[in-house]
Amino acid sequence: MSDTAAATAEPKMKPRPTSPHLSIYRWQISMSLSILHRATGMALAFGLLFLIWWLYAVLFGPAAYGCFLSFTHSIVGRIFLVGWTWSLSYHLLNGIRHLFWDMGRGYEISTMTQTGIMVVLGSFIITALLWLLALTTAPQIMGAVHG
Amino acid sequence: MANDPSIRTPLGRARGLGSAHDGSHHWWVQRMTAVALIPLLTWLAVSVALLSQQPFDIVRNWMASPITAVLLLLTIFNMFYHAWLGLQVIVEDYIAKKATRLALLILIQGAIWLGCAASLFAVIKIALG
Numbered sequence: 001m002s003d004t005a006a007a008t009a010e011p012k013m014k015p016r017p018t019s020p021h022l023s024i025y026r027w028q029i030s031m032s033l034s035i036l037h038r039a040t041g042m043a044l045a046f047g048l049l050f051l052i053w054w055l056y057a058v059l060f061g062p063a064a065y066g067c068f069l070s071f072t073h074s075i076v077g078r079i080f081l082v083g084w085t086w087s088l089s090y091h092l093l094n095g096i097r098h099l100f101w102d103m104g105r106g107y108e109i110s111t112m113t114q115t116g117i118m119v120v121l122g123s124f125i126i127t128a129l130l131w132l133l134a135l136t137t138a139p140q141i142m143g144a145v146h147g
Numbered sequence: 148m149a150n151d152p153s154i155r156t157p158l159g160r161a162r163g164l165g166s167a168h169d170g171s172h173h174w175w176v177q178r179m180t181a182v183a184l185i186p187l188l189t190w191l192a193v194s195v196a197l198l199s200q201q202p203f204d205i206v207r208n209w210m211a212s213p214i215t216a217v218l219l220l221l222t223i224f225n226m227f228y229h230a231w232l233g234l235q236v237i238v239e240d241y242i243a244k245k246a247t248r249l250a251l252l253i254l255i256q257g258a259i260w261l262g263c264a265a266s267l268f269a270v271i272k273i274a275l276g
Contacts, residue, residue: 038237045230048262051223055269058210062203072199085192092188095181102178134196139205 029116037094040087047084085130090123173232180229187222207273216274220267227263231255 025031057068071077097115100106106115153160164170194215198206209215234255242248 038233041230041233042237045234048226048230048266051226052262052266052269055210055266055273058203058207059269059273065203065206088188088192092185096185099178099181130192130196133193134199137197137200139200139202 030112033094033116033119037091037098040091040094043083043087044091047087050080050084082127082131086123086127089126089130090119093119093122093126173235177229177232177236180225180232183221183225184229187218187225190218191222210270210273211276213274216270219270223263223266223270227259227266231259234259 053068057064072081097106097119100115106112162170194209198209201209210219235252238248238251238255242251
């Protein structure tokens, strides 16, 4: 009986090595940009609600559109819209980076760091350009183009 | 194939659908909608920036014009589809509990279809007057 008990006892195992987790990783730009891609993607998905509001404001007429504009011209609305513009710029540029990876290009670590920095800088530049365009375009110019 | 170390059956390999039973379709559509969105969103972002100071009538006329309406319909469809796939991947990656995962996937799918249909309807109604 004692022989059987010894044979069925759990064998002592050394603890197996575990894969490295986020907490012990040294920070690198790629990981932040990867997380940001998902975060901005989620933000943009929720931002689709705002797109629906915009479309229905135009559909329902001047009063509804005025209500929409009073939000976009408010401080909260401005912060939201700047965040939205930046999320879109970043996600679009980093998405192009992803498409190059899908084609098997740009995997060298130095290239990845460079393109990552380019994407971050580019996202701020595009955000700034879009807001410059929005805030400096006078009503008459578009009126002339469309009229 | 005696030398093939894979445990997949020849039929499974020929179908090429993998464990998700959907093959690489999800992956491929996510990329195709992404490619379509590059020009579409560039156009939309610049247009919206130019229109932001315009009075209501100009915005409405712009939205009702045939070219704008068609491009908007394409943009909306691609955006919602791309968002759907993206949200789905995030849920599949981070939500391990089966019931919660399924509930979230159904919720996302419903919200996406509802939002997409509502947006497409608004554009068509504006375009057709």
